[in-house]
Each structure stands twice: as C-alpha cells, then as structure tokens.
Amino acid sequence: MAMKPPKSLEALIADGFIDEVIHPLKSGKEAAVYVVLSEGEIRCAKVYKAANKRGFHKQALYQEGRKVRNSRQARAMEKKSQFGRKQQEEVWQNAEVDALYRLAAAGVRVPKPHNFVEGVLLMELVTDEHGAAAPRLNDLVLNQEQALEYHGLLITEVVRMLCAGLVHGDLSEFNILIDEHGPVIIDLPQAVDAAANNNAAKMLERDVNNLAAYFGRFASELLNTQYAKEIWKIYQTGKLSPDTKLTGVFQASNKKANVKSIMREIDDARDEAIRRKYEQND
Numbered sequence: 001m002a003m004k005p006p007k008s009l010e011a012l013i014a015d016g017f018i019d020e021v022i023h024p025l026k027s028g029k030e031a032a033v034y035v036v037l038s039e040g041e042i043r044c045a046k047v048y049k050a051a052n053k054r055g056f057h058k059q060a061l062y063q064e065g066r067k068v069r070n071s072r073q074a075r076a077m078e079k080k081s082q083f084g085r086k087q088q089e090e091v092w093q094n095a096e097v098d099a100l101y102r103l104a105a106a107g108v109r110v111p112k113p114h115n116f117v118e119g120v121l122l123m124e125l126v127t128d129e130h131g132a133a134a135p136r137l138n139d140l141v142l143n144q145e146q147a148l149e150y151h152g153l154l155i156t157e158v159v160r161m162l163c164a165g166l167v168h169g170d171l172s173e174f175n176i177l178i179d180e181h182g183p184v185i186i187d188l189p190q191a192v193d194a195a196a197n198n199n200a201a202k203m204l205e206r207d208v209n210n211l212a213a214y215f216g217r218f219a220s221e222l223l224n225t226q227y228a229k230e231i232w233k234i235y236q237t238g239k240l241s242p243d244t245k246l247t248g249v250f251q252a253s254n255k256k257a258n259v260k261s262i263m264r265e266i267d268d269a270r271d272e273a274i275r276r277k278y279e280q281n282d
Helices: 007-014 057-062 071-079 082-105 144-165 201-213 220-223 227-237 259-280
Strands: 018-028 032-040 041-048 113-117 120-124 176-177 182-185
Touching: 007 018, 007 032, 007 082, 007 120, 018 041, 082 113, 082 120, 144 182, 144 201, 144 220, 144 227, 201 220, 201 227
Parallel strands: none
Antiparallel strands: 018 032, 032 041, 041 120, 113 120, 176 182
C-alpha cells in the first residue's frame, strides 16, 4: 500500500519520475530516504536536507578542490550570500551524484544512480537475498571468517575508489550495506578528489582505520594492520591498481636526510640566482 507522498517528492511524481511512494526507509543527518516505484522498478529516493537542518560538520575539509561552474558561483560561495549558500548546497549534492556515476563506472560496489531531479537522487534500492532492504553492516553480528572476508572486500573497494580518483571521507560500518554478494558502499556527498584535496591522505587513513577498528572486534589480527599508509604510498608512485597485492604492513623510511647535501644544493641554487641577476644587469 502506497503512502501519502511527502512534499519534497510531489514535483517528481507530477513530472513522472516517480510513480508512487511506498514507504520511508530512513532519515539521517544529511537526507531522508524513501522506497519508491520509478519506471516500473522499486528504487530509492534520497531527499537532501537543507544545510541548516543537517548534522554534518566540517564541510570545508571536504569541499577543498571541488570544481564550481564559474567565477560568479565561486565568489558567491566565498561571500556566503543567499545565492552563495544555494550554490554551496548544489555543489554538496552534486558531489554524491557525480561520485556515484564515477564509481559505478569504475566497478565500485555502490548503488546504481538513475536520476537527479529537484534535489532528489533516484537510485537503486540495495536488497538482501529476500528482496528486502539490505541491512547496514553495523546491524550484523559477524564471525571471524566473515569479518576477514568483508574487510578484504572493502579494502579492495577503497583501492578501486582511489584508482577512480576518490576517497569516501566518512567510511564506517554505518554507511556500508550488506547484500547477498557482500558489502555495498553508500552515502558519498563528502567524497573528495584524491589529487585536489590536501586532506585526502588523512581521510583515506581514517576510512581504513575505521574499517580495521570495526572488523577488529571480530578478528583482532586486523587491529595491527596499516593498509592506509601502504595504499597511499603505492598510489603516490602511480602504480596502484585494483589488482595490487597488499600486505597490511607499512615500513616507514628510516633513511636520514643528508643535511649537508641539501644545504649545498640550496647554496648552489642561490649562487646561480645571483649570477643570473648580475648577467641580466650587465
């Protein structure tokens, strides 16, 4: 039996994007999600909450390096005018939409996006083997074998995401669903561009450490792994791929900097600059 549509979905029903709203699925800090019938399929409709009603903080960390359409939009966002706040909201919402399309194309296990209209994201409903909405990882009790399996699968997904140029930025047991084939990663409005955001390495480390801490409850051997540092080091060399064999061990370099050699290079560079200056003046 269908429910009375919320106001936020009325325009999509009128325009034919949604046939009916079946029931609410969840309401979180960033959005309310409904199960809907769309184009003859059962899907999700994610309705983003207004910025002043969201509970997510420290957005500036995540927005570094995000592209905007034009300089007017950028200036308005800097001034935090009413238009600027509206533009900021669009950038925030579009980040998840863009990330979903990009990651789905790269083979990352995320819900398949279908449409983004009037601030509403229509996407695949992730289900369990019985067709019901898939449970969150946090709602499951795992044994050691399952914990090791899911952790391994998720590390591979993190690597695949990074190879596609993105870091989730808020990955934990609360935004991972488990369908019949394993983990599916959700909630990506805070995804960051790995190359453009200076906080990307720290965010990757936090994501991976969150996974180790959670799965470590069921498989304590995961608590001492250092996959994040290992992954990032390989990523920086340009050799990271979804097939990269990881060990979870990271050996920090103990090689001491040769201070004398560095100072000599600095002195040489300074002397060269002075020489060029005099040559230009002659």
